[in-house]
Amino acid sequence: MRIPGLLLMLLFATGAQASAERYIQLSMHMVKILAAAPDGRINSGTGVQLDARHVITNCHVVGRAQNVIVARGSTGVPAQARSVDTRHDLCLLSIAQPMARPVEVSSSRTLKIGDEVHAMGFSGGKALSMSVGKVTALHEMDNAAVIETDAQFQQGASGGALFDSEGRLVGVLTFFIPGMKRHFAVPTEWMQAGLDNAQDVEMPVAATAPPFWAAxxxxxxxxxxxxxxxxxxxxxxxxxxxxxxxxxxxxxxxxxxxxxxxxxxxxx
Structure with a gap:
């Protein structure tokens, strides 16, 4: 009679270990964004290390900040805006040295409804958190798919990562509808134009258009x-x-x- 209980405990322990290992693996790509507003307040969000020099985040995280810091743990470095796409809510930042491990990027086109995904960001602006869920919808927009998921995140996780089951970046956490508990990530395809045409952008960044979700x-x-x-x-x-x-x-x-x-x- 004790064997089933022991098996359940073993399965739970194995699952918890796998989850902890996945958290550690994915967290290596994550950074915190600290943006100093003109009134002195600090807005915090999340970013993802794309390569040795570049971090992606949401433009609404950077806001009207004149100074932005990319941080990991107790260490931080100044960041410079390199491309700004306020319509798609994606801002590319450059830093002098990598703060995290560069992530492998995949396309939203590789996803299908029901696929497992992991959402990771500094929810609440505090500790880095991860939630597991499924792709619940893929919304066609501008030659890619905005990803809807039931993997939950909160304010502060904006600019964070949506990873597929292989640990590849497929979307950037951007907004959610609290009343319906519906969470959305913008597709990685939208980052490419910024990477291809990166050049220093004067800060604070100019909002040429509101984000599509707040328009x-x-x-x-x-x-x-x-x-x-x-x-x-x-x-x-x-x-x-x-x-x-x-x-x-x-x-x-x-x-x-x-x-x-x-x-x-x-x-x-």
Whole structure:
């Protein structure tokens, strides 16, 4: 009678060890971003070491900071902005020396719904945390896929990493919808233009456009408008935007699926 209990304890211990090993492995790629605002406040976020000289993070983490520090543990080095894509919310920073181990990068196109992923960042601005989840949706946008996951993260993890099951970077943690517990990472494909055209950018960085997820209603992608109306239980608006989505992209399966779902919901 004791054997099943012992087996359960062994399985639990093995699983905990594997999780701890994965945490250690993935944490080697992570850095903390400290951005000094003009009023003296320090905004903190997360970054990922791409190569020996470059770190990727969200532009909303850097904000209007004149000085940015890339830190790991008790050590930090000044960072310089090298490319700014405020629409996609991706800022590339350069540092004089690597603070973490460069990460292997993969494409959002390698993912499928149901794949296991790990979200890692400084949630709450404190200790580096990791959560495990699945890919719950892949939203087509600008020749890549915005990744939706149930691997949770909090404020402070912005700019952090979404890793696939092989430990490769597939997305950058960017935003979430608290009411629906839906979490989103922007695809690694969007980083390439910044890497290809990197050059020093004057700080504070200029916001040429708001992030797509924080833009005005008309400037948000259809999938995000539909999700937001569903979150707010605005059924009439949800049905209207999904119909508009189908008319604009009649071959988009996600648009058709959203419209069918919206048609079955009660009007407000």
């Amino acid at each position: 005005a209603e008309a400037d948000k992608p259809f999938f995000l408008r539909a999700i937001q109306h569903e979150n707010d239980q605005e059924w009439d608006r949800l049905q209207a935007v999904t119909q508009e989505w189908v008319e604009a992209e009649p071959r988009n399966g996600a648009a058709i699926e959203a419209a069918v779902r919206a048609s079955r919901l009660p009007p407000r």
